[in-house]
Amino acid sequence: MALLHHVLSLLPLVLLIIILSAHLGWDAEARKLHNPTKLFVFGDSYADTGNVRRDDGKSAWKQPYGITFPGKPAGRYSDGRVLPDFIAKSLRVRSPVPYRIRNWRPQYVKYGMNFAYGGTGVFDTSAPYPNMTVQIDFFQRLIREKVYTDTDLRNSVALVSVAGNDYSFYFATNGSVEGAPAFVASVVNQTLKNVARIHGLAVKKIAVSGAQPLGCLPLLTASSSFSRCNSTFNTLATLHNTLLSQGLAKLKEEANDNSSIVVLDLYDSFMSVLNHPSTHNIRNQLSPCCVGVSRQYSCGSVDPETMAKKYTVCDDPKSAFFWDLLHPTQAGWRAVYNNLLATHALQ
Numbered sequence: 001m002a003l004l005h006h007v008l009s010l011l012p013l014v015l016l017i018i019i020l021s022a023h024l025g026w027d028a029e030a031r032k033l034h035n036p037t038k039l040f041v042f043g044d045s046y047a048d049t050g051n052v053r054r055d056d057g058k059s060a061w062k063q064p065y066g067i068t069f070p071g072k073p074a075g076r077y078s079d080g081r082v083l084p085d086f087i088a089k090s091l092r093v094r095s096p097v098p099y100r101i102r103n104w105r106p107q108y109v110k111y112g113m114n115f116a117y118g119g120t121g122v123f124d125t126s127a128p129y130p131n132m133t134v135q136i137d138f139f140q141r142l143i144r145e146k147v148y149t150d151t152d153l154r155n156s157v158a159l160v161s162v163a164g165n166d167y168s169f170y171f172a173t174n175g176s177v178e179g180a181p182a183f184v185a186s187v188v189n190q191t192l193k194n195v196a197r198i199h200g201l202a203v204k205k206i207a208v209s210g211a212q213p214l215g216c217l218p219l220l221t222a223s224s225s226f227s228r229c230n231s232t233f234n235t236l237a238t239l240h241n242t243l244l245s246q247g248l249a250k251l252k253e254e255a256n257d258n259s260s261i262v263v264l265d266l267y268d269s270f271m272s273v274l275n276h277p278s279t280h281n282i283r284n285q286l287s288p289c290c291v292g293v294s295r296q297y298s299c300g301s302v303d304p305e306t307m308a309k310k311y312t313v314c315d316d317p318k319s320a321f322f323w324d325l326l327h328p329t330q331a332g333w334r335a336v337y338n339n340l341l342a343t344h345a346l347q
Contacts, residue, residue, distance in 0.1 A: 036157045036205060038112035038148075039096050041084045042135045042194070043161025045118035045327060046209070049084060050075030050098035052118045052129065059324070060118055062300035064290060064313050068330050077118055079289070079317045080330025084114060086337035087159055087207070099138055109147065112156060115139060121166035122190040132160075132194050136201075143201060153202040160198070160208040162191055167214065167236065180236055188243040195261065196251055204259045210244055211237035212266040216274060218288040219325040226286040241267055269339040273321060273332070280335035282321050289313060289320035289329060299324040 041047050045060070052075055054061045059077070066073045068080035075098065076082050088095040088111075096112035097105045115135035119127025130138070142148055148156075166187045167180075175183060195206055214220070214237045215230030245263050252261045274285045290299035290313045297310040314320055321332040328336065 036091050036155055037093055038156035039088050039093055040112050040156055040158045041114040041116050042132050043116040044120050044163045044165050045077040046163040047084050047116035047161035048118040049114050051100045059300040068317055077327045078323045078330055082333055084159055122187055123166050125165045125169040136197055150202055156203055157205040158198050158203045164214050184239050192247040206261045207264050209264045210241040210266050212270045213237055217326055218322050221286045237267055269336045272339050273335040283319040285321050288322045288324050289317045290324050
């Protein structure tokens, strides 16, 4: 009798919820669209989870990459998880399957897809892999093939990663510091075209990673024994981020359709962790965990004749922010992810 009385006492509240739901359109489909179930990823090694081929000799498929997760090399440029893995976690979906193995893991296609290839940029680089324009071509082809429906696309988030390979290629091919600002503008303009194209394919929630502090990458801090960042390259990254934020704000305004197009501020998130490492249980800020034994070797290198290791690994990757000369550790990415959560960038 007491239980019946309790149930009856809740009926007014239940009826109110039903009435409000009908009035405001809070039906099952609407609730579903507010909770994305798919993640589509475009970009480079900061986002690649296995698209680079095993047989091309790239470091992502060499020991000791992947020693933290999944325990062996798996195509991630880190000792473990990378940015899309943490973004997927925030969305409560499985990390999307790499495009290269989509036909081998068809059961995972429902969670989205990762089109990112390590070493690529918005333009062509020295990496023999599809740039972002071609990655979006792959995505569009799957849409035409009805792998993903309009509802799937509306119920998704896209992550666009631009980590700086265009700039590396620019300077490696005799690009000048004087000409860098104009080149930055061209990289940002192409990024904006890519984002507009993804948006035009009915993906209304898009997160674009800003440039990390390029001058703090171990590749550039090595000259100071990993003690200080390079201000010239950080200024370059700041210019990139300013132009990107302005361009995305204009794009969102022109879309005028309640789209959510946001910048993931990797610059501030990286710097927050690097400037306050103990907060994130990081002891080594700028020093990479895995390095070659000399300048001619890198993380994962072996002697081609004896197969002897030509690299060293720090005692505890969980205490290092950087894994190799370019990429964060899993611990580093987790710290950046937590900072993005704290600043509401992922909420």
